[in-house]
Amino acid sequence: MIFQQLKKYTPLLLLFIIISCNKTDWTENFKEKEKSPFGNYIVYNEAETLFKNQKVTLLKENIYDYLELNTAFDSTKTHNYITIKDGGYKLTNTGVAKLLDFVSKGNNVFLAFNSFKDSLKSSLKFTTNNLDKDVYEVKDLKKLDGTFELNNNAFSKTSFSFDRNIRRNYFLQYNKNTTSILGTFAVDGEKVPNFIKIHHGKGAFYLHTQPIAFTNYYLLNGKEEYAANVFSYLPNAAIIWDPQIKSSKYEDKKEDDHNVFKFFLEHPTLTWFLFVSLIGLLLFMLFNARRKQRAIPIIEPLKNSTVEFTQTIANLYLKEDDHTNLVDKKIAYFLEKVRSKYLLDTTNLNADFIEKLAAKSGNDLQKTKYLINTIITLNNKIECFERELIVLHKMIENFLNK
Numbered sequence: 001m002i003f004q005q006l007k008k009y010t011p012l013l014l015l016f017i018i019i020s021c022n023k024t025d026w027t028e029n030f031k032e033k034e035k036s037p038f039g040n041y042i043v044y045n046e047a048e049t050l051f052k053n054q055k056v057t058l059l060k061e062n063i064y065d066y067l068e069l070n071t072a073f074d075s076t077k078t079h080n081y082i083t084i085k086d087g088g089y090k091l092t093n094t095g096v097a098k099l100l101d102f103v104s105k106g107n108n109v110f111l112a113f114n115s116f117k118d119s120l121k122s123s124l125k126f127t128t129n130n131l132d133k134d135v136y137e138v139k140d141l142k143k144l145d146g147t148f149e150l151n152n153n154a155f156s157k158t159s160f161s162f163d164r165n166i167r168r169n170y171f172l173q174y175n176k177n178t179t180s181i182l183g184t185f186a187v188d189g190e191k192v193p194n195f196i197k198i199h200h201g202k203g204a205f206y207l208h209t210q211p212i213a214f215t216n217y218y219l220l221n222g223k224e225e226y227a228a229n230v231f232s233y234l235p236n237a238a239i240i241w242d243p244q245i246k247s248s249k250y251e252d253k254k255e256d257d258h259n260v261f262k263f264f265l266e267h268p269t270l271t272w273f274l275f276v277s278l279i280g281l282l283l284f285m286l287f288n289a290r291r292k293q294r295a296i297p298i299i300e301p302l303k304n305s306t307v308e309f310t311q312t313i314a315n316l317y318l319k320e321d322d323h324t325n326l327v328d329k330k331i332a333y334f335l336e337k338v339r340s341k342y343l344l345d346t347t348n349l350n351a352d353f354i355e356k357l358a359a360k361s362g363n364d365l366q367k368t369k370y371l372i373n374t375i376i377t378l379n380n381k382i383e384c385f386e387r388e389l390i391v392l393h394k395m396i397e398n399f400l401n402k
Contacts, residue, residue, distance in 0.1 A: 032243035037217035104201025
């Protein structure tokens with residue numbers, strides 16, 4: 001079996017595991033230079049081992065350019081074109097047409113994609129269904145597993161269990177006259193095709209919906225036999241291995257496949273992102289187009305100089321030792337405060353007034369009575385002294401601060 005050739009590379013594979021232990025990148029990148037779990041480093045570098053008796057050409061240009069312009073390509077011989085990627089969106093309509101023509105002349109194409117180009121689906125008359133197309137997070141993908149089987153008498157009794165990143169992606173509709181089911185896996189208890197062969201002209205397309213099965217992670221975890229068995233379906237012919245699906249340098253650049261909006265519209269999630277972004281941009285332009293109001297100058301409010309004025313007058317009276325005048329003003333200030341704050345009439349400072357003032361201010365009745373009596377006494381005096389002014393000031397401050 002072809003997979004046995006990989007055993008002699010076990011030390012190299014173990015080295016990859018040791019290197020990746022520090023920080024593992026679980027991104028599905030399908031890159032031929034990536035040694036991360038879901039890169040294609042191993043399958044790419046072991047292509048000549050997998051197809052030992054077949055010439056392997058590792059493609060470094062677009063397949064359209066290679067077939068049209070490479071003088072080393074022998075069109076009289078049969079070839080197998082192989083690519084393993086997330087999707088074939090880089091294949092333009094011209095590129096798809098070239099592959100169809102390539103296969104119709106007796107060659108074969110193996111495509112392992114999560115998503116196939118619409119033009120290829122319509123040409124080969126098949127559709128796919130991906131129940132997990134909206135699952136992207138590593139923690140969510142880790143929960144997706146599945147068991148694969150191949151419909152071949154040589155290994156029909158062998159099943160392969162894959163423990164993560166196995167999306168429920170399978171072929172839904174196809175032309176039964178031209179299509180053969182080569183492999184299946186279980187979805188909700190039903191076996192559905194994930195590997196098919198579609199005859200086209202003198203050749204055939206081999207299509208697989210689980211490119212993850214050919215990545216470093218599974219080739220290091222005992223699934224190299226599955227990959228080898230899948231490749232064994234291909235006829236014995238020269239291999240053209242395409243790791244990147246590069247854009248063509250020569251085909252018509254005006255075709256709509258180069259339109260970035262077409263790429264967005266091919267993916268529902270990106271389509272919604274595009275629509276929401278456009279709506280947001282239109283709303284921004286709508287509201288921003290309104291004439292902006294000029295900056296309103298800041299007008300500083302007039303300063304309240306009453307306190308400064310009062311302090312100046314008080315200092316004047318203190319300097320002149322006019323304590324009697326200050327006492328009168330202090331009493332007038334207090335009574336005005338009582339009228340405005342407690343809404344009491346200060347015409348008669350009698351017992352009824354004292355009770356109401358004590359109740360409304362929350363002060364002790366005895367202290368209130370003492371304050372009012374002091375005010376009445378000082379108000380009736382002809383001359384007041386500094387000591388009496390200080391005592392009155394403290395009593396009023398204590399009363400108001402209660």
